[in-house]
Amino acid sequence: MSDLTPALRTQVRQIVADVLEVPADEIAEDKSLEDLGADSLMVIEIVSRFERRLGIRIAQEEMTELVDLRTAYDLVARHLPSSEAAGV
Structure with missing residues (x-):
């Protein structure tokens, strides 16, 4: 489980929702992006x-890890400075 602040979690969820063109509140953490229509x-x-x-860099190889909202949180948390992810 990632250590993102609630504000960052909301921002990550909103980015995913914007790209998938679905309401953010319809994206359950364990529902696959593929099930939500992502290609x-x-x-x-x-x-x-x-x-x-978010001002981060994610390696192309890591994109395959992005399968649901939980993995999105983890991916973002891994690339943010720890103090920023935790809201310090």
């Missing part, structure tokens, strides 16, 4: 928005 190009766009909006 590989959408996953690339999600990662790209994480990078732009």
Whole structure:
């Protein structure tokens, strides 16, 4: 489980929702992005928005890890400085 602040979790969920064009509250943490209609190009766009909006860099190989909201939180948390992820 990632150590993201509630505000960062909300931001990550909103980015995913924007790309998938679904309401953020319809994205359950364990529901696969594929079940929500995501294809590989959408996953690339999600990662790209994480990078732009959160100021992080995610290796292309890591994109395959992005399968649901939980893995999105973990991926973002791994690339943010720990103090920022924890809201310190």
